[in-house]
Amino acid sequence: MTTPNPQLDAQGRLKHFLTIDGLSRELLTEILDQAEGFLGVAQQAVKKVPLCRGKVVANLFFETSTRTRTTFELAAKRLSADVLNLNISTSSTAKGETLLDTLRNLEAMHVDMFVVRHAESGTAHFMAAHAAPHVSIVNAGDGRHAHPTQAMLDMLTIRRHKPDFDQLSVAIVGDILHSRVARSQMLALRTLGVPDVRVIAPRTLLPTRVEEAFGVTAYHDLSEGVRDADVVIMLRIQRERMNSALLPSEHEYFQLFGLTEERLATAKPEAIVMHPGPINRGVEMDSQVADGRRSVILEQVTNGIAVRMAVMSMCLGNQHLGSPSQEEATHA
Amino acid sequence: MLNAPRLSIRHGRLIDPASGHDAVADIHLAEGRVLAIGAAPSGFQPDRTLDARGQVVCPGFVDLCARVREPGLEQKATIASEGRAAAASGVTTLCCPPDTRPVIDNPAVARLIHQISKRHGLTRVLPIGAMTVGLEGQSITEMAALKLAGCPALGQADRPIRDTQVQRRALEYAATFGLPVFLLPLDPELSAGGCAHEGIVGTRLGLPGIPEAAETVAVARDLALAEQTGARIHFRGLSTARGVEMLAEARARGVRASGDVALHQLFLSEHDLEHFDTNCHLVPPLRTPADRDALRDALAEGVLTAVCSDHQPHDPDAKLGPFPETAPGLSGLETVLPLALRLVAEGLLDLMGMIERLTVGPAAILERDLGRLAPGAAADLCVFDPEAVWTPSPDTWISQGRNTPFMGRELRGRVSWTLLGGRIVFER
Numbered sequence: 001m002t003t004p005n006p007q008l009d010a011q012g013r014l015k016h017f018l019t020i021d022g023l024s025r026e027l028l029t030e031i032l033d034q035a036e037g038f039l040g041v042a043q044q045a046v047k048k049v050p051l052c053r054g055k056v057v058a059n060l061f062f063e064t065s066t067r068t069r070t071t072f073e074l075a076a077k078r079l080s081a082d083v084l085n086l087n088i089s090t091s092s093t094a095k096g097e098t099l100l101d102t103l104r105n106l107e108a109m110h111v112d113m114f115v116v117r118h119a120e121s122g123t124a125h126f127m128a129a130h131a132a133p134h135v136s137i138v139n140a141g142d143g144r145h146a147h148p149t150q151a152m153l154d155m156l157t158i159r160r161h162k163p164d165f166d167q168l169s170v171a172i173v174g175d176i177l178h179s180r181v182a183r184s185q186m187l188a189l190r191t192l193g194v195p196d197v198r199v200i201a202p203r204t205l206l207p208t209r210v211e212e213a214f215g216v217t218a219y220h221d222l223s224e225g226v227r228d229a230d231v232v233i234m235l236r237i238q239r240e241r242m243n244s245a246l247l248p249s250e251h252e253y254f255q256l257f258g259l260t261e262e263r264l265a266t267a268k269p270e271a272i273v274m275h276p277g278p279i280n281r282g283v284e285m286d287s288q289v290a291d292g293r294r295s296v297i298l299e300q301v302t303n304g305i306a307v308r309m310a311v312m313s314m315c316l317g318n319q320h321l322g323s324p325s326q327e328e329a330t331h332a
Numbered sequence: 333m334l335n336a337p338r339l340s341i342r343h344g345r346l347i348d349p350a351s352g353h354d355a356v357a358d359i360h361l362a363e364g365r366v367l368a369i370g371a372a373p374s375g376f377q378p379d380r381t382l383d384a385r386g387q388v389v390c391p392g393f394v395d396l397c398a399r400v401r402e403p404g405l406e407q408k409a410t411i412a413s414e415g416r417a418a419a420a421s422g423v424t425t426l427c428c429p430p431d432t433r434p435v436i437d438n439p440a441v442a443r444l445i446h447q448i449s450k451r452h453g454l455t456r457v458l459p460i461g462a463m464t465v466g467l468e469g470q471s472i473t474e475m476a477a478l479k480l481a482g483c484p485a486l487g488q489a490d491r492p493i494r495d496t497q498v499q500r501r502a503l504e505y506a507a508t509f510g511l512p513v514f515l516l517p518l519d520p521e522l523s524a525g526g527c528a529h530e531g532i533v534g535t536r537l538g539l540p541g542i543p544e545a546a547e548t549v550a551v552a553r554d555l556a557l558a559e560q561t562g563a564r565i566h567f568r569g570l571s572t573a574r575g576v577e578m579l580a581e582a583r584a585r586g587v588r589a590s591g592d593v594a595l596h597q598l599f600l601s602e603h604d605l606e607h608f609d610t611n612c613h614l615v616p617p618l619r620t621p622a623d624r625d626a627l628r629d630a631l632a633e634g635v636l637t638a639v640c641s642d643h644q645p646h647d648p649d650a651k652l653g654p655f656p657e658t659a660p661g662l663s664g665l666e667t668v669l670p671l672a673l674r675l676v677a678e679g680l681l682d683l684m685g686m687i688e689r690l691t692v693g694p695a696a697i698l699e700r701d702l703g704r705l706a707p708g709a710a711a712d713l714c715v716f717d718p719e720a721v722w723t724p725s726p727d728t729w730i731s732q733g734r735n736t737p738f739m740g741r742e743l744r745g746r747v748s749w750t751l752l753g754g755r756i757v758f759e760r
Contacts, residue, residue, distance in 0.1 A: 006607060021536065099653060121538040122608035122655035130652075143656065144538030183538055207535040208543070214536070 006128055013318045016137040017311045018124045019146040020187035028155070028191055034310035035156050035303070041078055042305065051313045052079035055112045059085045060102065061140070062118040067277060068140055068150070071301070072115045075308035081316070084111065099123070100130055107132050113316060114138070121145035121180075136315040138308075144180050150276055151184030153307040154233065155192060157300050161272050162230050165189075169196040171219075171226045171267075173257060174235030174284060175205045181276050182235055186214040200225035201257065204246045222257050227266040234259055234275045234284045250283050259285035261292065272296045336364040336711070336754030337379040340372060344384025344715060348391060349688035350704035359389060361711040364754035368707055384715050387748055390687045391703045392424025392712035394694040396514070396592055397568055398643035398665060400426070400457060403444060404433025409645040409732040411445070415454030417665045417731035419758035422714030422747040423641070424455055425695075425702055426665075429514075430462040431489035437462035437473045439481035446482050454757050456712075458698070460487045460514055463502040469493040472502050476509050484698045487514035487568065490615055494520050496553060503563035512564040512699065515554050517575060518616060522546035527656045529617040533602040540656060542617050547575045555582045558589055566697050567591040569642055571616035573626030580635040590697050591635065593627050594642035595671040596662060596737075600624075604737060608655040611737040615660040631689065632680050638694035641668050645733020663733035666724065670743035673718055677744070683718075711754035720746035 007016040007023075014027065041049055057076040059069055069085065076083045088102065103114065113136045116124050121143030128137040141147040162168055170189055176182045176199050189197045197216040199206060211218055219225030226232050242250050259273065273285070273294045281287050289295060339361045346357040346369065353369070360367045360376055367373065398418065401409040418426055428445065430436035436445070442459045449457035461478035463486045465471045475486060486506050492515065493499040506513050523546040528534035530541025551567065555578065558565045570576050570591050579591045596614070601621045604612045612618055630636045644661025651658050668690070676686050691703030702712065723742050726734055750758040 118654060120654035120656045121540075125608045126610075126654050142538075142654070144540070146538065180538055183536070208530045208541060209532050209535055213532045 006125060009318060014311070014314045015318055016124070016128045017148055017315060018128055018137065018139045020148050020151055020184050020191060021146070023191065025191050025193065028152070028188060031152055031307065031310050031314065032156050032159055034314065035152070035306040038078075038306040038309040039303070041309070042302070048078050048080055050080045052076070052081040052316050055081040055316050056110060057081045057083050057113045057115060057312065058106050058111045059083065059115045059140075060117070061087050062116075063141070065117055065140070067301070068117065071304040072140060072308050075305050075312060078305065079309055079313055081312070099127070103127060103131060107135060112136065112319065113312065115140045117141045119143055134319060136319060138311060138315065141180055144178050144183070146184045147180040148184045149304070149308050149311055150181050151188040152311070153300055153304040154185055154274060154276070155188050156303045156307055157274060157296055158231055158272070160299070160303075161296065165192040165194050168194045168231060169198070169229045170194055170231040170233065171198040171200055171229040172233045172235065173200040173222065173225070173259065175237045175241060176201050176210060176235070177205045177207050178238070178241070179235050183214070185233060186216055190215045198225050198229070202247070205241075222259070222263050223266050226264065229267045230271055232259065232264065232267055232271055232273050234273065236276060236278065237280060237284055239280070254283055258283060259289050261288050264289060264294070274300060277301070336361070338362045338377065339751070339754065340378040340381045341384050341389055341713070341715060342381055344387050344389035346389045346705070347684055347687050348705040349684055350391075350692045351706060352684075353705070354684055359705065359713075361751070361754045364711055366705055366707050366709050366711050369705065382715065382749055384748070387715050387717050388683070389713060389715050391691040391705050392714050392750065392752065393422050393668060393690040394698070394703050395423045395426040395643070395665070395668070396638055396640040396694045396697065397429060397594070398423070398426040398641050399431075399645065399661075400428050401645060402432065402448065403441065407647050408650070411448045411457060412452045412454070413732040414643070414645060414665065415449065415452045415457070418455035419750045419752070420730050420747060421665045421668050422716060422750050423665060423668065424712035424714070424750065424752045425458060426455055427458045427460050427485070427698070429460050429487060429489035431467060431491070435462050435467050436460065436478075436483070437465050437467070439474070439477045442478055442481035442483050453752065453755070455752060458482065458484050460485050462486065463488050463506065463513065464493060464498065467491045469495060469498055472498075472505050475506055475511060479509050479511055483511075484700055485512045485514050485566070488516070490516050490518070492516060492518055492520055492550060496557070499554070500557050500561060503557050503561045503565070507561055507563040510564075512566055512697065514566050514568045515550070516568050516616070517547050517550035517554065517570065518542075519546045519549045522549060527613060527617070527660070528605055529602045529619045531602055531620055533605050537605060537608065539605070542615070544572045544574060544619070547572045547616060548578060551575050551578045555579075555587060555589060559587055562588070564588045569594050569597070569616055569640075570627065570636065571597055571619050571623060573623045576626060576630035576635055580630065583635065590637055592638040592640050592694070592697070593631060593636050594664065595639050595668060596642070596664060598624060598628055598631070598639075598675065599671060600737065609737060610651045610653070610655055610658040611662055611735050613651075613655055613658050613660050614662060628675070628680055631675075637689065638697055639672060639689045640694070641665050643731070645731050646735045648734070651735050661735070663731045663736045665731055666729065667736065667738050667743065669716055669747060670745040673745035711751055713749070713751040714747060715749040716745060716747045718745050720744070722746050
C-alpha cells in the first residue's frame, strides 16, 4: 500500500514536519537555505522578522526538555508568532484520549502550529492525522523514531564547515538503538547525498538491520570507524543504559567508545566533532574534545534556532497558500 | 434443535472436504441435521427452499481464535455483536481465548459463555479454558472441570507461561485428560515492550521490536516439552518462516504438534506499518514478506492445517493514540472468506483445500465432529457467492470492532446464507 507522504500538501510543500523519511534532497536543501538566511536575524539589533505575526504556536512537551523547547520558543518569537508553552507530564492514565483532547482544546483556541515532543514513536504522525486541516505539526522528538529539526540543524552545521555533502564521510557514535536523533541524521545525510555514513557502537546499541534500513555501514571499533571521517557525531547515552543487559559500565563504555583526542587521531585533521547535548563528559567524550578546536557543539545550538525558524515559517507560510479543500484531499 | 425448519438448498456447488465431494448437488436438512445429499428422500416436504445457483455450499467455518470480549469487556464487543459478525461471515463455530474478565479459569465462566451464546443462537462459541489461574502462569487450573464445562482445549491467550517448569506441568496435566493445548509462541522476555517486527521497518520507524527469536525460542521450548510430556500442542498464530520450519520438522518426527496462521498474516507484512497505521499493530507482529511467503507455503503443504481470523475487536479509543500505546489486534471475522478466497485466486490452494483449512482442518485440531456435510452431521452450513465484490465500510461493518486495515479495500466473496444447526442465522 503506498500512502501519500502525510507531511506534504497536494503541491508537495511542507505542511507538517514529522520525519526526514520521504522528503526530497531539494526540500531539505530549501530548509537549509532558508535557515542560512535566518542566521543573520540574530545579528540584528532587533532580532525579529514579521513572517509569522498573528500566528499562534503551542509547544506541547510530554517529555521534559530545556534546550529544544527553548530554541523552538525563541525561533517562534523571532518569527513574531505568539507562543504557548505546555509541559505536560504523562500520567499513567492519560494516554491517547488526553493527547487528542489536548489537541482539540488548543485547536479551539485557534492554535496554528503544535510543536510536539512525546516518549512514544509515531506520536507526531498520530497528531498530524487527527489535527484540523489548517493546523501544522512539528515533531520535536517522538520516542526512538525521529527528531527531524535536530537532524537539520546538524546538517546546517555540517554544511557551513563542509559544503559538499557528496564528498563526506560522517561517523555517528553511540546509542543508535534508542536514538531518534541518529535515525533522523542517517536519513538526512543519505538524502543529502553523503556517500559514506557510519554508525559505531557495540552490537547491543545498534538496531537490527540498521545497515539496510538506512544505507549506512556499522562499525564496532571507534578508531576504525572514525578513520578518515570528516564529521564525527557523538550521541548522548542515557545513564540508565549502564549496568544493565545493554552495557556493563560507564568505565568500559568510555574505554571503548568515548571520544578522546587520541582516538580522534585517525579522523581527517580538519574533522569536526558534534554532539546534540547535553554532554556526559567522561562518558561520551572527554572535555578536551568537547571544548577543543574541532568541536562545533555550540554552533549547533545557534543553528538550531535558525533551522526551527525555517521549518516553522515554511509550514505556516504554506498554510496561506494551500486552499483547505486541497489540503483535505491529501488527507483523504 | 427442535425448531429447525426442513430446508432444501438447491443447485449449489456442494463442497465437502471431509468426503471429497465437489459437484453441483442439492442438500436437504431436517431437525438440525443433514438429511440427504442429492435427491430428496421420498415424501420430503421442505418448509423452505434456498436457490444456491452459482454459489458454493460448504460446511460452516470453524475459527480457532476469535475474541468475543464477553464477559467483562463489553465496551469492545459482546457475544451477540460478534455472533452476528460470525454468522455474516459463515463462521458457525468459534473458539474464544480465555482472556475475558473474569478469565475462563473455572467452570462457571465457561458455562456462562455457553449459556449466553446458546441464548443468542448465532454461532457456536467454544470457550478455551485457561491453563493457569488468572492466566498468571503459576498455579494450574481445574482442567478436568473445565473440560466437563465444555472447553475443547486449553490455552493462555496472549500471556504465555514464563516458568518452564509450570509450562511442563500444565502440559502434563492437560494430557491427563486428553485436552489439546493452544499456545501462542511468544517468549515473554524477548517480546517485552515490543510492538513491531524487529526488522528493517521497525528499525526505521523506531518501534520497539519483537524479534523472530521471540517466536522460535518459544516454539523450540514447547516442542521439547510436547515430546517430553506427550501432550497435544497447537501453535496458534505462527508468524515466522523459521517457526513453521521447526514445526514441520517436529511433525515429520511424529511430535503431536499442529499449527495455524491468522489470515491477515498471509497478506500483510511489516511494510504496512509505514505511517504508523495502528490497525496493523498486531501480536504476533506482521513480519517480512519472506515470512509471509513461507507461511503461505506451509499452509499449502499442510504443515499448517488451519487458518483463523484471530479476531480482536476493539473500541475506537483503543486504537486512537501513538502506535506503541494502542491495543494490538484487528477485527478479522468479516474478512475470513474474502481473504481465504484470495488464496484460491492467487493459486495457493484450490477451493476444496481452502475450505478444508476452514472446516475439517480446525475441527481435527479441536478433536470435534464438526465441519463436514455427511447425512446425520450437524447442519452447520455456509452458502457463499465467490464472485460477489464488496468494499468494507463503517456503515455496513457488523462487528462492534471496526479496527481493520481492510476497511475501504475491495474484496471478493460474500456469504449469502449461514445455517447453524439447520436454522438460518444469516441471510443477505
